[in-house]
Amino acid sequence: MEAAASRFFGSTISRDGPFGSGSLKCQHQHECSPVVQCMRDLVSSVPKLNGSRTHISSSESLKATIPNKSVAFKDYHGDVNDYIPLLAAAIIAVDKNKQQQEVSLRERSAQMKRGRLLENDLVYRQRFVIRSYEVGFDRLASIETLTNLFQETALNHVGMSDFVGDGLGTTHAMMRNGLIWVVTRMHIDVDRYPVWGDIVEIDSWIHGAGKNFIRRDFMVRDFTTGATVCRATSTWAMMNKSTRRLSKIPDDVFAEISPYFLDRHVMEDDACQKIVKLDDTAMYVQKNLVPRLHDMDMNQHVNNVKYIGWVLESVPQALLVAHELMSMTLEYRRECAASDIVTSLTSPAPSESSVAAMSNLKELGPPDIGNPVITTKGSLHYTHLLRMQDSGCEILRGRTVWRLKERFSSSS
Amino acid sequence: MQQRREKSPSLAWRGRRAIASAIDLRSDSAVSSNGVAAATLIPTPTKDLSSGASDDPPFGILYSENFTIRCYEVGTNKKASIQTIANLLQEVACNQVRTLGFSTDGFATTLSMRKHHLIWVTVRMHIEMDDYPNWGDAVQAQTWFQENRNGTRRDWLLKDVKTGLTLGRATSTWVMMNQETRRFARINEEIRGEYHQYALDPPRFSFPEDHATYKKHQLAKLENAEHHITGLKPRRADLDMNQHVNNVAYIGWMMESLPADIANSHELRGIILEFKQECKHDDCVESMAATFSPADQSGDEEHQFLHLLRLDGSSREINRGWTHWVKAKESSQQGA
Numbered sequence: 001m002e003a004a005a006s007r008f009f010g011s012t013i014s015r016d017g018p019f020g021s022g023s024l025k026c027q028h029q030h031e032c033s034p035v036v037q038c039m040r041d042l043v044s045s046v047p048k049l050n051g052s053r054t055h056i057s058s059s060e061s062l063k064a065t066i067p068n069k070s071v072a073f074k075d076y077h078g079d080v081n082d083y084i085p086l087l088a089a090a091i092i093a094v095d096k097n098k099q100q101q102e103v104s105l106r107e108r109s110a111q112m113k114r115g116r117l118l119e120n121d122l123v124y125r126q127r128f129v130i131r132s133y134e135v136g137f138d139r140l141a142s143i144e145t146l147t148n149l150f151q152e153t154a155l156n157h158v159g160m161s162d163f164v165g166d167g168l169g170t171t172h173a174m175m176r177n178g179l180i181w182v183v184t185r186m187h188i189d190v191d192r193y194p195v196w197g198d199i200v201e202i203d204s205w206i207h208g209a210g211k212n213f214i215r216r217d218f219m220v221r222d223f224t225t226g227a228t229v230c231r232a233t234s235t236w237a238m239m240n241k242s243t244r245r246l247s248k249i250p251d252d253v254f255a256e257i258s259p260y261f262l263d264r265h266v267m268e269d270d271a272c273q274k275i276v277k278l279d280d281t282a283m284y285v286q287k288n289l290v291p292r293l294h295d296m297d298m299n300q301h302v303n304n305v306k307y308i309g310w311v312l313e314s315v316p317q318a319l320l321v322a323h324e325l326m327s328m329t330l331e332y333r334r335e336c337a338a339s340d341i342v343t344s345l346t347s348p349a350p351s352e353s354s355v356a357a358m359s360n361l362k363e364l365g366p367p368d369i370g371n372p373v374i375t376t377k378g379s380l381h382y383t384h385l386l387r388m389q390d391s392g393c394e395i396l397r398g399r400t401v402w403r404l405k406e407r408f409s410s411s412s
Numbered sequence: 413m414q415q416r417r418e419k420s421p422s423l424a425w426r427g428r429r430a431i432a433s434a435i436d437l438r439s440d441s442a443v444s445s446n447g448v449a450a451a452t453l454i455p456t457p458t459k460d461l462s463s464g465a466s467d468d469p470p471f472g473i474l475y476s477e478n479f480t481i482r483c484y485e486v487g488t489n490k491k492a493s494i495q496t497i498a499n500l501l502q503e504v505a506c507n508q509v510r511t512l513g514f515s516t517d518g519f520a521t522t523l524s525m526r527k528h529h530l531i532w533v534t535v536r537m538h539i540e541m542d543d544y545p546n547w548g549d550a551v552q553a554q555t556w557f558q559e560n561r562n563g564t565r566r567d568w569l570l571k572d573v574k575t576g577l578t579l580g581r582a583t584s585t586w587v588m589m590n591q592e593t594r595r596f597a598r599i600n601e602e603i604r605g606e607y608h609q610y611a612l613d614p615p616r617f618s619f620p621e622d623h624a625t626y627k628k629h630q631l632a633k634l635e636n637a638e639h640h641i642t643g644l645k646p647r648r649a650d651l652d653m654n655q656h657v658n659n660v661a662y663i664g665w666m667m668e669s670l671p672a673d674i675a676n677s678h679e680l681r682g683i684i685l686e687f688k689q690e691c692k693h694d695d696c697v698e699s700m701a702a703t704f705s706p707a708d709q710s711g712d713e714e715h716q717f718l719h720l721l722r723l724d725g726s727s728r729e730i731n732r733g734w735t736h737w738v739k740a741k742e743s744s745q746q747g748a
Contacts, residue, residue, distance in 0.1 A: 131499070133503060137652070139517075142649065152482045152483050293664065293667055294495050
């Protein structure tokens, strides 16, 4: 991976961010002053000097008097008037060269916002720097941050392919059929959360899953250490734009996208345990969650990632000091409009019968860094439900597994 | 040799300066030691700013970083939201102080500040945007700080990398507060000595016209507001590293009380926030807004509002604000 990075960035193995323009060092190396080099080039190419017609031969003789590498420029003993116009031309040429480089640097920076395609153009890889506002109170990047980066990676991947470019990854055949992609399931396994300033590298690819679904997998690594940060897989189906109903993948659409399939699975499919639908007997309930103005994405829907935030709103906050989210499974059922009010329910998963998991953490109040709540050394399992407050219609079901954070699990 | 120099000293000197500036314009590119996105020192075009010398200040005082706007940072108009802009301003400021060696716990403290339990807090923030970047645009955010009467003033300049045009400017005022007593503190020489050398001197202001009169720009407190919304609670994602509500969340709350048709059809040109009180995660906030109409208000093209955020059910102010909206040029509301 380091070798690949060095190939990408040229001779500098860059530890910088993917789009800091300082990470691209100027490629030209001059043994002598660029101005002298330019002057030599000019002299050899410009047939006219000092307003008089000269032929190549006289310019060659002039070239002979221009100092070569071994003679310092300041030791040149020729006439001042000879080299003033050359100097001027050289300065202009160097300036133009620099400007061109600046333009190409900018263009390259603009291109570098996107990652690159690997492995027969099937895998897309992009790097991101974790920003300060993307980390939570425990200095770790939140799961929403990771999911946002997945979204950006996926959209940039399809942006590199010849799709419609509407920001949704619609192919031409899909547009003809009036179909759009919709996510039906998302599963994330986190090994280690990144912190502010970490650089993560995300690989993403798609593969088929039966006739009606495709899967997009993500593999996230810490760019500096190469360690796995997290792995995720998402399941996508087609939905008719107008009727909002799921549809089969038509043959022409399948023909368009199947060349992009890579038969590799980032994780084994878990046995797909059914997620229980919670009702009002759920242990923790958070009501009156509404989409805010800036929760709407460019397609005027509530962004998928916001649902994760709502799911976690009803998790007892006291848990968050000492525990971190190890894995999360979400099954999307219905979308939410800007005017809906949402209720979020959480309950300890019924299959885990450990006493600690059943304890009610509601009374413990907000997370207190000085007083972490640790009920068990093992993992905690919760089931979640998001539903419309008025109608009770289900929006999504979820399952989360929590484990003790590293610094708490090692003690005692 | 002597003779040649005497013949045309000014020409040779000018020639050398021209060569020097042509070559060195892109020299300093810094790489932070811990692999963070590189900071690039780019000389500020002096025509954008009021005063200040034309020579470049030493490294670290002017800090600049490029950001690409990500898909989830744009709003319904496919342009970056003001919250995204505010987040990027915060990020570039945090990265500058981290490069300078201040603390990285989010408080940006120096050694003697920590000794006295002091942290920086912002009391005022003013952002003006001429244009917003789109998804995928690269934005260069440049920041620096300079000393103020009781603290510092941090300024930003936002430019589009591809076109070089200025997208927006921002300024903020910072004072020191004692972390335990939550009271503002005076800055003594010992503390000042630790950051003073990184302050830009002579100062340059993003809003030169604002500088002379900013003290007089105290926003009025609203009593009766035509737009009103209550029940705003901080979410988990609104809490920053210090477990207080992040400054950017206040921007969202301020705008929640505005009617949706204004927010959707207009672009936010300018915003001023005056922070009065901090907000904890279990507080409930009420947001009020009233139209602020100067004499030359005309129709639906422009709107100005005064805002107030306060704790639900009490008169304790959290924030005062002012927003300036201008009708968006193309009404591109595409359905999905």
